[in-house]
Each structure stands twice: as C-alpha cells, then as structure tokens.
Amino acid sequence: MSKRLKVLFLAAEAVPFVKVGGLGDVAGTLPRALRALKGGPDIRMVLPLHPQVDRDKLNLKPAAAFSVGHVDGSLRVQAFETEVDGLPVYFIDGGPIAEAASVYSSDSRADGYKYVLFSMGALEMARILDWQPDIVHAQDWHTAAAIYYIKLNRKYDAFYKKCRTLLTVHNLPYLGNEAGPVMQDFGLPAAVESGLPEWSQQMPLPLGLYAADKINSVSPGYAGEMLTPEFGSGLYAYLAGRKKDLVGILNGLDEDSWDPKTDEKIPVNFNRDSLVERKENKRQLQDELNLAVNPRIPLLSIISRMDHQKGIDTAIEGLRLAAGLPWRVVILGTGTPEIEEQARQLGRDYPDKVRTMIRYDEGLARRIYAGSDAILIPSRYEPCGLTQMIGMRYGCVPIARATGGLKDTIVDFEDSEENTGFLFAEGSAEALAETIERALGLFLNDQRRWRGLQLRGMAQDFSWMRSAKEYLTLYQSMMAEKLRR
Numbered sequence: 001m002s003k004r005l006k007v008l009f010l011a012a013e014a015v016p017f018v019k020v021g022g023l024g025d026v027a028g029t030l031p032r033a034l035r036a037l038k039g040g041p042d043i044r045m046v047l048p049l050h051p052q053v054d055r056d057k058l059n060l061k062p063a064a065a066f067s068v069g070h071v072d073g074s075l076r077v078q079a080f081e082t083e084v085d086g087l088p089v090y091f092i093d094g095g096p097i098a099e100a101a102s103v104y105s106s107d108s109r110a111d112g113y114k115y116v117l118f119s120m121g122a123l124e125m126a127r128i129l130d131w132q133p134d135i136v137h138a139q140d141w142h143t144a145a146a147i148y149y150i151k152l153n154r155k156y157d158a159f160y161k162k163c164r165t166l167l168t169v170h171n172l173p174y175l176g177n178e179a180g181p182v183m184q185d186f187g188l189p190a191a192v193e194s195g196l197p198e199w200s201q202q203m204p205l206p207l208g209l210y211a212a213d214k215i216n217s218v219s220p221g222y223a224g225e226m227l228t229p230e231f232g233s234g235l236y237a238y239l240a241g242r243k244k245d246l247v248g249i250l251n252g253l254d255e256d257s258w259d260p261k262t263d264e265k266i267p268v269n270f271n272r273d274s275l276v277e278r279k280e281n282k283r284q285l286q287d288e289l290n291l292a293v294n295p296r297i298p299l300l301s302i303i304s305r306m307d308h309q310k311g312i313d314t315a316i317e318g319l320r321l322a323a324g325l326p327w328r329v330v331i332l333g334t335g336t337p338e339i340e341e342q343a344r345q346l347g348r349d350y351p352d353k354v355r356t357m358i359r360y361d362e363g364l365a366r367r368i369y370a371g372s373d374a375i376l377i378p379s380r381y382e383p384c385g386l387t388q389m390i391g392m393r394y395g396c397v398p399i400a401r402a403t404g405g406l407k408d409t410i411v412d413f414e415d416s417e418e419n420t421g422f423l424f425a426e427g428s429a430e431a432l433a434e435t436i437e438r439a440l441g442l443f444l445n446d447q448r449r450w451r452g453l454q455l456r457g458m459a460q461d462f463s464w465m466r467s468a469k470e471y472l473t474l475y476q477s478m479m480a481e482k483l484r485r
C-alpha cells in the first residue's frame with residue numbers, strides 16, 4: 001500500500017475559526033473534503049492565532065514553542081493544536097499576530113510582518129513536530145513566503161529537501177506590495193534572476209509564484225485570464241512562461257449549508273421536485289420589501305460586496321438604462337461608500353422599483369436567493385464566485401458577466417440546451433441592460449423554458465467532493481514529477 005500523502009495547508013483565514021471573505025470558506029472546507037476522500041491525504045491546516053479567533057471554544061493544546069530568525073533578533077513563537085471534524089489544525093501565535101487589530105489591514109507592510117512570521121513559523125513548527133510534509137500548499141500572498149523559503153533552501157535544508165509546493169491564487173491583484181523589505185528582514189532576498197518583472201521581485205505573491213512547483217487558481221477560466229494583460233496584474237507575461245505549471249480548479253460550495261430543501265432561514269423549503277413551492281418565497285419577499293405582490297413581476301437581486309471588482313456601479317447604470325422594463329430589484333451589500341450611495345440614489349430615483357439594503361445580512365441574503373427570480377453578477381473579474389452557484393441551487397437564475405468562474409459555471413441561454421443562465425461579454429451598462437431585456441423576455445413570455453433554466457441550475461454539481469478530487473489528482477501528479485531544484 002502506498003504511503004499516505006502529507007500535506008501542510010497554510011491559510012490566513014478559515015471557517016469555522018475566522019472568516020473575512022471567500023478565502024475563509026475555501027480554506028476551511030477544502031482540507032476537510034480532502035481528508036474525507038478515499039485515498040485522501042493526511043492534510044493538516046495551519047492558521048495564525050488572530051485575536052479574533054475565539055480560543056476559549058477551541059480546546060487548544062500547546063504544541064511547540066520556538067524562535068523564528070529576524071534581522072532584529074529572533075522572534076518567539078508558540079504553536080497550539082486542535083481538531084475540527086478530524087482535521088488537525090495548528091495555530092501560530094507570536095508578537096505581530098497577537099497584536100494585530102484585524103485579520104487584514106490597509107497597511108501591507110504591517111500585514112507582511114505578521115504573515116511572513118506566520119509562514120516561517122508554520123514551517124519551523126512542522127520541523128519541531130518532526131511532521132515532514134510531502135507538499136506545502138499555500139494560499140494567496142499571505143503564505144507565499146513559505147514556498148519561497150522552500151525554493152531557496154531545498155538544497156541545504158534536509159527537512160524540506162523533498163518537499164513539493166503548491167500556491168493557490170484566490171485573488172491575483174493582492175501581491176503583498178509593501179511586504180518586500182519585511183521578506184528581507186526574515187532572510188528572504190529579492191529574486192533578481194527569477195524572470196519576474198523587476199518591480200515585483202521582492203513581493204510575496206510574485207515570489208511565491210516563482211518558487212511554487214505548481215500554481216493553481218480557483219477556476220479554469222480565471223487561470224486562463226491571469227495570462228492576459230487585462231487580468232494578469234502585470235504578471236501575465238511571467239505566468240504565460242509558467243503555463244505548464246498552472247491549472248484551474250473550480251471551488252466547491254458548502255452544499256449542506258446552501259440547500260433550499262433544509263435551509264431554516266427561508267420561509268418555504270423546496271427542491272427540484274417541488275419547485276412550485278418556491279412561489280411562496282417570492283410572495284413573502286415582495287411583501288417583506290413592501291413591493292407589489294405579484295408573481296408575474298420579475299424580481300431581480302444583487303447580493304455583493306460593494307467593491308470596484310464586483311461592478312455594482314455598472315449594474316446600477318444598466319438598471320437605469322433598462323428602467324422602462326417591468327423589473328423590480330433588491331440590492332443587498334456593503335462596501336465602498338460611493339457605490340453604496342449610488343445604490344441608495346437608485347432607490348430614491350425609482351421608489352416603486354428598487355429596494356436598497358446597505359448591510360451584511362445572511363438571513364435576508366438567503367430569503368433573496370430563495371425568492372428572487374434572477375441575480376445580477378456584473379463582476380469586472382471573478383476568480384470563482386459563490387453567488388452564482390448559490391443562486392442556481394436556489395432556483396434564482398444568474399445574469400452575469402462572462403468572466404472567470406462565472407463563465408465556467410453558467411451556460412448562457414442561447415449557447416446550449418444545457419443552459420442555466422444569461423451571460424454578457426462586455427462589462428458595460430449597455431450590455432447588462434440588453435441582457436436584462438433578454439432574460440425578462442423569457443421570464444415574461446415563456447415560463448416553461450424559464451423553469452428549465454431553474455431546474456438545470458438546481459441540478460449542477462458544485463460539491464466540494466468534486467473539487468477535492470481534482471486537488472488530490474493535482475497533489476498526486478506533483479509527487480509523480482521529478483523535483484526541480
């Protein structure tokens with residue numbers, strides 16, 4: 001019998017311990033799914049012990065105490081361990097980790113100090129515990145330093161001599177820009193002969209990309225887009241040279257949490273066999289929002305962070321262009337004050353058609369997925385995206401920009417019999433307005449085919465098991481390849 005793969009999985013955040021964004025969902029769920037696979041790896045997760053982590057609930061046991069080398073003298077670090085659903089989880093604690101006010105700040109130099117210490121601490125901890133990983137799997141810039149350390153030291157460091165490395169890119173534009181000098185303070189110099197563009201040679205994410213044996217992104221579409229000037233954050237040419245080491249693996253969705261048949265936060269549960277019951281959710285949502293209660297009036301929705309990436313500003317313009325159509329819309333989101341204000345203004349300009357809710361409200365989000373007819377997702381770029389998958393599972397048809405993971409998960413109405421939604425290529429208000437018109441045309445004139453879209457969306461397999469199997473295959477292929485020095 002072949003020996004069980006050992007994978008050390010590093011992340012800045014992970015459910016159920018600490019979650020800021022989508023990375024937290026992925027990092028918390030993927031390792032558990034991998035462990036649950038037949039033939040799955042002995043994967044162990046390492047997280048910073050952020051002050052936001054509720055340590056009283058965790059039954060943390062001290063695992064190791066040691067120092068990490070730094071130009072100003074060594075830094076003391078403590079490691080703790082616990083378990084969640086059979087997944088061993090280690091936490092790294094020490095100076096800047098314990099002192100940080102938030103998981104991420106706007107100061108990437110301060111974040112760099114914290115996360116480089118974390119990355120180096122995670123590697124050192126494995127050494128002290130004598131748990132020798134076959135693969136170190138890092139996420140985004142926060143943990144990329146660990147991979148760069150391994151590349152630099154594989155020749156001299158017996159413990160990591162045979163270790164392979166994988167870097168998953170969840171969001172390319174976050175390079176850890178100001179953290180370069182911090183890397184050097186931890187003994188990680190700029191990589192002048194790496195082939196990276198000069199401006200990036202000391203930044204954590206570019207160095208991680210350079211150092212990683214394999215790179216993956218969270219959808220095949222985004223993995224391809226990273227090679228283009230539009231989406232490549234200045235690294236597209238470098239990444240194009242690494243194309244054979246780059247793969248895309250679509251994230252999964254937590255299908256237990258997002259199940260319209262069991263969701264306790266929606267008025268009426270339903271599934272594919274009882275889609276007709278969904279009507280009541282729409283009725284109650286219209287009522288809750290104080291909109292005219294009428295099943296024939298199309299109810300659109302937006303549930304999103306209000307960030308430039310998400311294109312909500314374009315959606316608002318597009319809705320204005322399409323104001324002559326009989327839609328209503330509910331907008332739920334928080335973020336950039338200007339975009340929030342544009343959304344409020346739309347509500348003031350169209351009081352009978354628009355409801356704007358500037359807050360984070362998971363219960364309302366679930367009622368919207370369960371009751372609105374279609375969800376608008378106009379992202380400028382989207383590494384994977386969850387809202388389209390949740391929408392489809394809840395019979396809420398996605399109308400989305402054809403980019404990244406959106407393009408990979410939604411089949412446009414006109415493209416195939418297997419259609420599940422509507423896509424538009426160009427990120428303009430006009431393109432969105434035309435697509436709303438196209439969708440409404442179907443909704444108003446052909447309910448039978450609209451139901452077909454809903455039913456096919458609800459039948460999609462977005463499980464983490466599917467995704468975890470692809471990661472396992474990738475790990476196995478990495479082990480089969482000869483190690484590059």
Ligand code: ADP
Pocket residue numbers: 021022023303304305332333334359360361362365384385386387388390
């Ligand atoms: P990202 O991680 O880039 O924000 P995703 O589409 O991957 O985007 O995930 C967004 C998640 O956050 C979804 O689960 C969505 O329902 C949820 N969400 C976003 N904004 C809100 C909000 N204002 N209230 C409740 N849930 C929200």
